[in-house]
Amino acid sequence: MKAYNPHEIEPRLQLAWDEAGLYTVPENSDAPKKYVLEMFPYPSGDMHMGHASNYTYGDVVARYAKMNGFDVLHPMGWDAFGLPAENAAIKHHSHPAIWTYENIETQKNSFSRMGFSYDWDRKVVACDPEYYRWGQWIFLKFWERGLVERRNSPVNWCPSCGTVLANEQVIEGRCWRCDSEVEKRDLTQWYYKITDYAQELLDDLDQLEGWPERVKQQQANWIGRSEGANVDFILCDAEGNAPAEPTEDDIITVFTTRADTLFGCSFFLLAPESKLVPQLVAGTEYEKPVMDLVEAAKKVTAVERAQGDREKHGAFTGRYVVNPINGEKVPVWVGDYIVADYGTGAVMAVPCGDQRDFEFARKYDLPIIPII
Template sequence: MKQYNPHEIEPRWQKAWADADLYKVTEDASKPKRYVLEMFPYPSGDIHMGHVRNYTIGDVIARYSKMRGFDVLHPMGWDAFGLPAENAAIKHHSHPAKWTYQNIDTQKASFKRMGFSYDWDRTVVACDPEYYRWGQWIFLKMWEKGLVERRNSPVNWCPNCQTVLANEQVTEGECWRCHGAVEKRDLTQWYLKITDYAQELLDDLDQLDGWPERVKQMQANWIGRSEGAEVTFTLCGPDGEAPAEPTEDDLITVFTTRPDTLFGCSFFLLAPEYKGLMDLVAGTEYEAGVREVVEQAAKVSAVERAQGDREKHGAFTGRYMVNP
């Protein structure tokens, strides 16, 4: 029996399939439609075994659907505006465009070598102008509808790499790439008001037939819509006395899903990012302790801070609030 030699057999058959346009999408109105789309990869290097597993599953579904008589659209593309691609270009001291398109060519060759059933005429690359112009168009339409706003907010900033980091790229206060200390920095950013559609998004989760309940719950948690109330507390003066006629600067409003527990409120906690925090302790004996907590918090990612198993830290400001 002749030994199976993939390096000799597979390229020959893959060429035959390519010459025959075996995977080219042909639109046939008489057939039921099936759209098979896997997650687009980041072009920050060649594909790895995690990619092979993911795209093999999608390829099996696409081939199975085609054999069952479906008109199958099975495209491929690259999510080329992601942080991993940008940071990889910085790491390799290369122009982002050169590095990105070079990796796209490398990954495409690997995908072809795997024999996946993609129609390569149906390919999109997120950094191509003919693709991202539609993202810009959608942004403008949302702007016209009042669904876009611009405001300052804290981000993870790596002074060494001179770039913003996602929460997942900060480990124990260090940059995942250069291991330098990460700091919080206020930057002006654009925000999309998805909160206007929170309930609609939640309601439509019921239409996801076949989805595991735990996955739908994860989506609901990500949408994060909560029913509750805004409660305004009054800040006492340095002498501990509440102002007779509070001004706007004396009021701090919080959101709670449990206003019924307000009578049991025993302390008031300000986030380290609270804008007026250091003004409350300036020139007092509490300033150094509060500053230390703020500086420590700046070195911990939002993901790590949200974990319930972390030890709680804080410092007294010397100020009190009036429970309304």
């Protein structure tokens, strides 16, 4: 039997496929249609085995559909408009445009040698103006409808990459890309008002037939819609006295889904990122332990800090707030399991009704009021 010689057979067949336009998708066809899309690679170098594995899976799906009579739209493109490409260019002492387009051509040749069934007439490159102009157009439409806003908030910052990182890109306090220590910085950025569509997104999860319930629950948790109430607590002065006529500066608002548990509030928690924290402890004996906690929290992602099974750390600020339901004064602590981007970044702790508050109270010998 004749030995299989890929260097002779595959280029010859791939040329025949190209000449026949085997993977070119017609504009109008009566055949059933299938759209197969894998994530676009970063053009920061040539393909590696991870690419070969990922795109082989997609190619199998596309070819199977085509063999079953579908017109298959199977495009390829490059996620070429961002930091990975720029950092790679800097590392290789090249201009980002030169480095990026050279790597796109290199990767395209590698894809072709692999024989993937892409319709190269549908190629897109994210750094091409004819592509990214549509992203700009969509942003302007969001802005015109009041669905984007600009505000200041704490972010994960990699000083080496010079960019913001998502929580998922911070691993044990370090950048997933360059392993540099990640900092917390306050930056002004644009935010999409996705919360305006939270209920619609949750409702539409029911349309995801065949999805594992675990994955759907993860999506619901990411959407994170909660129903509850805002409750105002009055901040006492440094001597522990509540103001007779509180001003706006004396009020700390919390969001709670269980306002009925207010009688069980035995302490009060602020997120380490809260702007109130430095003000409350400035020049006091509590300043160092509190600010040490704030610095330590910067090295851990909000996702990790919020996990229920992680050990909780806290520091007392020396200040108190008044529980509005019974007039009791409760101590204000900073807790690293409180995150700034949920609710108001302040929490009324009810250890009898919340496992994390319970563990925190046991660790720091704080009262646990039985209400349930």
